[in-house]
Amino acid sequence: xxxxxxxxxxxxxxxxxxxxxxxxxxxxxxxxxxxxxxxxxxxxxxxxxxxxxxxxxxxxxxxxxxxxxxxxxxxxxxxxxxxxxxxxxxxxxxxxxxxxxxxxxxxxxxxxxxxxxxxxxxxxxxxxxxxxxxxxxxxxxxxxxxxxxxxxxxxxxxxxxxxxxxxxxxxxxxxxxxxxxxxxxxxxxxxxxxxxxxxxxxxxxxxxxxxxxxxxxxxxxxxxxxxxx
Amino acid sequence: xxxxxxxxxxxxxxxxxxxxxxxxxxxxxxxxxxxxxxxxxxxxxxxxxxxxxxxxxxxxxxxxxxxxxxxxxxxxxxxxxxxxxxxxxxxxxxxxxxxxxxxxxxxxxxxxxxxxxxxxxxxxxxxxxxxxxxxxxxxxxxxxxxxxxxxxxxxxxxxxxxxxxxxxxxxxxxxxxxxxxxxxxxxxxxxxxxxxxxxxxxxxxxxxxxxxxxxxxxxxxxxxxxxxx
Numbered sequence: 001x002x003x004x005x006x007x008x009x010x011x012x013x014x015x016x017x018x019x020x021x022x023x024x025x026x027x028x029x030x031x032x033x034x035x036x037x038x039x040x041x042x043x044x045x046x047x048x049x050x051x052x053x054x055x056x057x058x059x060x061x062x063x064x065x066x067x068x069x070x071x072x073x074x075x076x077x078x079x080x081x082x083x084x085x086x087x088x089x090x091x092x093x094x095x096x097x098x099x100x101x102x103x104x105x106x107x108x109x110x111x112x113x114x115x116x117x118x119x120x121x122x123x124x125x126x127x128x129x130x131x132x133x134x135x136x137x138x139x140x141x142x143x144x145x146x147x148x149x150x151x152x153x154x155x156x157x158x159x160x161x162x163x164x165x166x167x168x169x170x171x172x173x174x175x176x177x178x179x180x181x182x183x184x185x186x187x188x189x190x191x192x193x194x195x196x197x198x199x200x201x202x203x204x205x206x207x208x209x210x211x212x213x214x215x216x217x218x219x220x221x222x223x224x225x226x227x228x229x
Numbered sequence: 230x231x232x233x234x235x236x237x238x239x240x241x242x243x244x245x246x247x248x249x250x251x252x253x254x255x256x257x258x259x260x261x262x263x264x265x266x267x268x269x270x271x272x273x274x275x276x277x278x279x280x281x282x283x284x285x286x287x288x289x290x291x292x293x294x295x296x297x298x299x300x301x302x303x304x305x306x307x308x309x310x311x312x313x314x315x316x317x318x319x320x321x322x323x324x325x326x327x328x329x330x331x332x333x334x335x336x337x338x339x340x341x342x343x344x345x346x347x348x349x350x351x352x353x354x355x356x357x358x359x360x361x362x363x364x365x366x367x368x369x370x371x372x373x374x375x376x377x378x379x380x381x382x383x384x385x386x387x388x389x390x391x392x393x394x395x396x397x398x399x400x401x402x403x404x405x406x407x408x409x410x411x412x413x414x415x416x417x418x419x420x421x422x423x424x425x426x427x428x429x430x431x432x433x434x435x436x437x438x439x440x441x442x443x444x445x446x447x448x449x450x451x452x453x454x455x456x457x458x
Contacts, residue, residue: 015367076372087368090361120356127349127356128319134363135316138244141370143305148377155381159388189457228418 003032003109014055014083015137019129024119031112043100043108050094052110053086059106063098077103089113153190154198158226160188165217179215232261232338243284243312244366248358253348260341272329272337279323281339282315288335292327306332318342382419383427387455389417394446408444
């Protein structure tokens with residue numbers, strides 16, 4: 001079924017539409033379609049001609065490849081609000097490189113590549129606006145990944161330190177751990193630079209002191225609070 | 230100082246150059262510059278005219294804003310190999326929106342926006358190739374974020390389950406935990422959907438069984454092994 005202007009706010013949240021002029025968005029809506037499919041349906045197969053890109057309106061789809069042994073390699077799980085298969089419209093080879101199957105009954109918005117590309121071709125401003133938007137988002141995602149890695153590694157390190165305190169015979173605050181920092185980092189699969197950054201943060205927060213290869217815990221409750229962050 | 234063709238392999242790893250033809254890369258190199266600066270130096274201030282974009286060759290820089298109370302809000306820390314300030318060249322307002330300062334003595338490659346933009350304007354293929362590359366990278370980063378969130382949440386949940394087993398009076402495998410799943414999820418700051426996905430994975434791996442609000446641990450060693458992943 002064709003889609004209405006009621007979808008405009010939803011489309012504007014996607015980087016593919018946030019950067020278009022109103023009349024370009026209307027042109028896209030005129031050629032768009034809302035596809036309703038049951039769980040398990042294939043939306044497209046790898047190698048199919050790529051004529052559309054998509055935004056998941058409700059539900060979930062997966063992108064996957066078939067290995068030579070017939071096994072599935074899942075490339076991406078895409079949930080409501082996310083676009084997919086848009087990169088291929090900018091490529092010379094216009095065939096989907098992956099398979100797409102519905103993981104639950106879903107409603108998917110489908111847009112014609114040809115219309116979108118013609119909008120960009122006729123307006124360098126639209127292209128540049130899209131490039132600016134994706135560049136910003138790419139930077140934002142890299143920051144998010146850095147934060148997640150740091151958070152994850154902090155959780156592991158603090159968790160490990162607390163477990164060592166619990167088994168220390170002397171107990172109480174100011175416990176002395178005679179463990180090589182490099183050994184702790186390796187044990188917890190934390191990169192050396194990340195490990196140093198976390199230790200520096202814990203020192204600056206007065207949660208522990210580090211002298212040489214020794215770590216002295218100053219504030220156990222403060223460390224425990226980090227696990228709940 | 231000007232830069233040489235020796236930088237080509239390094240440049241090709243950036244999405245900004247991986248999609249350009251050889252002669253376009255050479256054109257960029259001809260106008261590029263290697264900037265060496267000491268720790269603490271400002272590379273640009275927010276509001277400065279944006280005439281260049283950058284790739285960190287060695288060292289680290291930070292992008293930051295000044296709050297009204299004079300405090301710094303760090304937007305991003307950028308390490309060797311990463312580009313920055315490129316989004317602004319695609320925007321109408323060509324002023325840097327942030328400040329950039331060196332966190333250590335660094336070598337930074339600087340490229341002229343004007344040259345890069347003129348390459349894209351004269352070749353829709355170059356624009357589309359860049360759009361394809363950034364779209365792919367953006368999707369890749371989203372997958373990475375999903376994986377990191379799932380990994381982090383799995384670590385927390387498994388860690389919590391193991392801590393509960395250790396304090397259970399009956400001990401041994403097959404321990405019965407009479408805890409509401411929703412309570413565990415809330416306690417560990419894990420989103421409901423993520424929590425369900427993790428439990429499903431742990432069940433499928435025969436590490437535990439779930440019946441109603443009860444979780445029965447089947448394979449303690451298997452769970453412990455997940456903490457080392």
